[in-house]
Amino acid sequence: MTFIKISEQPSLYDNLEKMSIHDLLVGINNEDKKVALAVEKAIPQIEKLVSQIVPRMEEGGRIFYIGAGTSGRLGVLDASEIPPTFGMPNTYVIGIIAGGDKALRNPVEKAEDDLEIGWKDLMEYGINEKDTLIGIAASGTTPYVVGALKIAREHGILTASISSNPDSPIAREAEIPIEMIVGPEFVTGSSRMKSGTGQKMILNMITTTTMIKLGRVKGNRMVNMQLSNAKLVDRGTRMLIEELGLEYDEANKLLLEHGSAKKAIDAYKEKH
The missing domain is CATH 1.10.8 (Helicase, Ruva Protein; domain 3)
Incomplete structure (x- = not known):
């Protein structure tokens, strides 16, 4: 069966350059409205993942995000917000991006095309069976992520994936695939838009829920936040x-x- 990337299908809108600013903004907003509904459908898988992350973290396990481009940047972003928000050391949620920190600001040529480098990057952190690896890729095909998930699962590590296409290669490699089907992007193939928004929402859900269950919130307040300003x-x-x-x-x-x-x-x- 041929794998079809819904996320890269032609936009439902055309002749964008001829549209008014108002119509462009309304069109983008209309597409964005679809994201929360797509995420809602993925809640059972997100719940399954968090319910397995919490006991692992209680035993000293960590969450690793791995991705390339926008997906990698969003993983690093979510990880970087855990210490100031919940007062946890920065060693508990770790974001890894293809090409390293340089890739946060500038594309690194061919960094995402190697099936083995992702696992090598994880090995630098001594990833083990207490940890959880979450691969992020809108397309669901990024070799850097696919390879890392495959090897991690072989080593008995809990694996999950977040993608915008059904039955993708990363979903097949992950124990818990999270599929957020947001449809074609407003600008064809621009996964920084709906796919990126949905990824950010899911990452927020995963870590916020985990931190609450780990006792890092009291009532509804961030009682463990860093007093950094x-x-x-x-x-x-x-x-x-x-x-x-x-x-x-x-x-x-x-x-x-x-x-x-x-x-x-x-x-x-x-x-x-």
Whole structure:
């Protein structure tokens, strides 16, 4: 059976250069409305994945994202947001992109075309059976990702994939394939659009849900966030005011003394 890339089929819109700015924006927005519905259909697979990630991470396992181009950049982005948001070390969620950090800003020629380099990149982190590998590729065909998933699965590592085409090569290599079928892009083949938006949504869902289940959120607040700027210090101070009924200055002092809202709350409650 021939594998058809729905994500690279011709756009439902044509003569884009002749359209008004308003019509272009409305067209893009209309296509974007389809993304959340496509992600919704993938929730059972996302749930299956998170339910297996959580116990692995409780035993010291990590999440690895691997991808090329836009997909790789989105994996690195999600990984980079875990420490400031949830106060976790940057060793727990790791994003790997074909071509290395240079590829975050500039394309690296042929970096994604090798079936073996992805696994070599993962080996630098000592990936093992406690870890989870999530391959990201809108097309579902990126050799760098396909090869990494195949070898990782052979080594007993939990594998998942996120793609925008059904029955793709990366889905066949992954234990838990997540297929988000968003249809043709507004600009034909431009997977940075709907596919990229959907990937970002799914990555947010995976890590946010995992971190909540690991106890990194209290109520609905980021009590473990890093206090890396004045805005976050103020937010943390107000968390303490609401939770403990303190005056602003006292709450602020307590927060800075302990370094996180959670530690400050726990320490205060222990004394009182």
